[in-house]
Amino acid sequence: MSSPSAHPKDATALERLRKAGLRPTRQRLALAKILFANGSRHVTPESLYTEAKGKRVNLSLATVYNALHDFTERGLLREISIEAGRSYFDTNTSEHHHFYYERTGKLQDVALDSVRITSLPDAPAGEKVKRVDVIIRLAR
Amino acid sequence: MSSPSAHPKDATALERLRKAGLRPTRQRLALAKILFANGSRHVTPESLYTEAKGKRVNLSLATVYNALHDFTERGLLREISIEAGRSYFDTNTSEHHHFYYERTGKLQDVALDSVRITSLPDAPAGEKVKRVDVIIRLAR
DNA sequence: AATGAATTTTAGAATAATTCTAAACGGATA
DNA sequence: TATCCGTTTAGAATTATTCTAAAATTCATT
Ligand SMILES: [Mn+2]
Ligand SMILES: [Mn+2]
Ligand SMILES: [Zn+2]
Ligand SMILES: [Zn+2]
Numbered sequence: 415m416s417s418p419s420a421h422p423k424d425a426t427a428l429e430r431l432r433k434a435g436l437r438p439t440r441q442r443l444a445l446a447k448i449l450f451a452n453g454s455r456h457v458t459p460e461s462l463y464t465e466a467k468g469k470r471v472n473l474s475l476a477t478v479y480n481a482l483h484d485f486t487e488r489g490l491l492r493e494i495s496i497e498a499g500r501s502y503f504d505t506n507t508s509e510h511h512h513f514y515y516e517r518t519g520k521l522q523d524v525a526l527d528s529v530r531i532t533s534l535p536d537a538p539a540g541e542k543v544k545r546v547d548v549i550i551r552l553a554r
Numbered sequence: 555m556s557s558p559s560a561h562p563k564d565a566t567a568l569e570r571l572r573k574a575g576l577r578p579t580r581q582r583l584a585l586a587k588i589l590f591a592n593g594s595r596h597v598t599p600e601s602l603y604t605e606a607k608g609k610r611v612n613l614s615l616a617t618v619y620n621a622l623h624d625f626t627e628r629g630l631l632r633e634i635s636i637e638a639g640r641s642y643f644d645t646n647t648s649e650h651h652h653f654y655y656e657r658t659g660k661l662q663d664v665a666l667d668s669v670r671i672t673s674l675p676d677a678p679a680g681e682k683v684k685r686v687d688v689i690i691r692l693a694r
Numbered sequence: 695a696a697t698g699a700a701t702t703t704t705a706g707a708a709t710a711a712t713t714c715t716a717a718a719c720g721g722a723t724a
Numbered sequence: 725t726a727t728c729c730g731t732t733t734a735g736a737a738t739t740a741t742t743c744t745a746a747a748a749t750t751c752a753t754t
Contacts, residue, residue, distance in 0.1 A: 439750075440703095442702090460740085473704085474703070476704065476705080477702080480702080495638045497635045498712085499641075499711075500638060501740085513681075515681070525675075528674070529673065529674055531669065531670065531672075534690065535665075537653075541692040542692065543690055543692060544656065544691040547689045552677055554681060577720095577730065578721085579732080599712080600711085613732080613733090615712095616714090616733065616734080620732080624731095638741085639710070641711085
């Protein structure tokens, strides 16, 4: 395949990958551009694959899985599980919560400070709290 | 206090199924006995199937799936999704939260009043809050 | 630019969880 | 007991994800 474009448009995605210690391959650059071009997004592997294909990016589904996991390991994404058999990847890696539209399966960010938790139980002995996830399930 | 089951907690497996409008078949009775014999439990289809087989209950995995879904539809269980590719069924159907031990995949109940949420965002237009799930992820 | 080592991508096979199919079975009722 | 119809079942099918190993690409070194 051809070498990566050096256009300024790529700078953000390229820098992001470099900073994360990930080789900026053609596929990773294309996915990073899609993921980080605009605001916060919540994608599934399949939805991202479809979107990339729609933009005529040539890659395989396995590469999408690899990239999503690599990005997550390097802190570029956060993985979210809400429903069995479907995993989401969130471009917003800062602490926040979610609305979950049960009807459509869509996720929407909820700002951290709009959910005030004023007490939490102590973590069991030998364990520490890694994260508190609040999912606000919506129905009509 | 010697008279039988005034509360669903005390109901026999048979009574429980009858009240739920489910035919008390051999398989459902055996599963209900395992599930509701003691306190709160969090099972996976596979773990329940293995446990039943260990007690020499003759049934198929498909029946375990059917029963778990039937029980859930009739309010005897609640389904919980924490991790993609693994679903849990909870015998505690009252409102409560969970500790999730990431290392082992085990769930543990967290009493509703030990998590105090003093503010929540308004539901988006046309939607209402169906449930708020709090998952406290634990790591060493 | 060419070389070579390490990393990444890929197609397709493999695995895992769950659902489907349709035939056999068995509770409920009369 | 006879009949009805919901339930169970084995095995196939489906879906999501991971694995395999060969080919391609990146990148450091000449
Ligand atoms: Mn994963
Ligand atoms: Mn289900
Ligand atoms: Zn988010
Ligand atoms: Zn519980």
